[in-house]
Amino acid sequence: MLGTDNRPGPVEPTLTTTVAKEYVHRAALAEVFLTGWTRTGANSFLVSAQWPRSHSFYSSEHGVHDPMLLCESLRQCGLLLTHAAFKVPFGYQLSWSSLRYSANPEAMRIGSAPAEIEMHVQCTEIRYRRSLPVAMTMRIEVVLDAALLAVATITFGQHAPSVYRRLRAGRSDAAGLCANAPTPAAPIPAYVAGRTRREDVVLSPTEDQLRWLLRVDTNHPVLFDHPVDHVPGMLLLESVRQAGHAMHPSGGGMMPTLMDVSFNRYVEFDEPCWIEAEAMSSTGCSRRATRVTALQGGKLAFTAVTQMTDITGYPLG
Structure with a gap:
């Protein structure tokens, strides 16, 4: 009589994939950074992400991850949870009211493998209409290797397709508006904007050294991963970062x-948008605060404060 082999079989590996690109409004799978989500409370969630060690646009300079990669992950987190957890249908449009983050440079160092990110999300100030959320605030703690990488807060609204069409008043044809956007003006030097590639610069020079024309290249493969009917928020955040660099171009x-x-x-695409910057406070040479504003048609489009930190003074190893 043959005996039974009770030896354990091979351990199956844990399989990882990204979330569906449709959840985060991306066309390219390579631009999806979120890998999953779970509910941890009535309105709290754990969202996982993976950051690459290198990226064509979110460049990893000086041994640390690009904070704009953090911002894109926050954007994707808001979209994922509104669709997957709160059941907001596709076709609704999300619009940011505010975004704030504070990051720890020491925790953002690049390791020997892609960064496995945890985002602990608490949703508050949720307003519902016909059982769907139309506005909310998400407070997000971002953790990497058990260290607090960043704390962020995003506030946004949701618009049903019919509401959005009325809101945009004839400007909701994303494909047409992108295709007919004006040719972007020449950029400022890449090193002044803190970039290495000319095509990634989103500021064009003016006669005033602290005033730039927003440079919108609708052919950019990351900032315009798919057609949109207005200048995307990530491009506006990039203009804040680049204005902060341009204030102190020697700080590499x-x-x-x-x-x-x-x-x-x-x-909008069809009218000049002016980016203006002014220095605020500084802590020695390592931390410098800058106020950045955007004006289009004589109206304020956004206001921002950014703190630029010299990461060469951190023990990044």
Whole structure:
């Protein structure tokens, strides 16, 4: 009689994938950074993400991850949870009211493998209409390797398709508006904007060194991953970062460790948008605060404060 082999079989690996790209409004799978989510309370969630060690646009300079990669992950987190957890249908449009983050440069160092990110999300100030949320605030603690990487707060609204069409008043044809956007003006030098590639610069020069024309290239493969009917929020955040760099172009190791942005109106393609900056406070040479504003048609589009930190002074190893 043959005996039974009770030896354990091979351990199956844990399989990881990204969330559906439709949840985070991305066309390219390579631009999806979120890998999953679970509910941890009535209105609290754990969202996982993976950050690459290198990226064509969210460049990893000086051994640390780009804070704009954090901002894109926050954007995707808001979209994922509104669709997957709160059951907001596709076709609804999310619009930011405000975004604030504060990041720890020491925790943002790049390791020997892609960064496995945890985002602990608490949703508050939720307003419902016909059982669907139309506005909420998300407070997010971002953790990497058990260290607190950043604390962020995003506030946004949701618009049903019919409401959005009325709100945009004839400007909701994303494909047409992108295709007919004006040719972008020449950029400021890449090193002044804190970039390495000319095509990633979103500011164009003016006669005033602290005033720039927002440069909108609708062919950019990351900022315009798909057609949209207005200048996307991530491009506006990039303009804040680049204005902060342009204030101190000699600081090659400067990164935006804090941003506090309030969005007032959509930025359109067919009219110049002016980015203005002024220095605020500084802590020695390592931390410099800058106020950045955007004006279009004589109206305030957004206001922002960013703190640029010299990361070369941190023991990043």
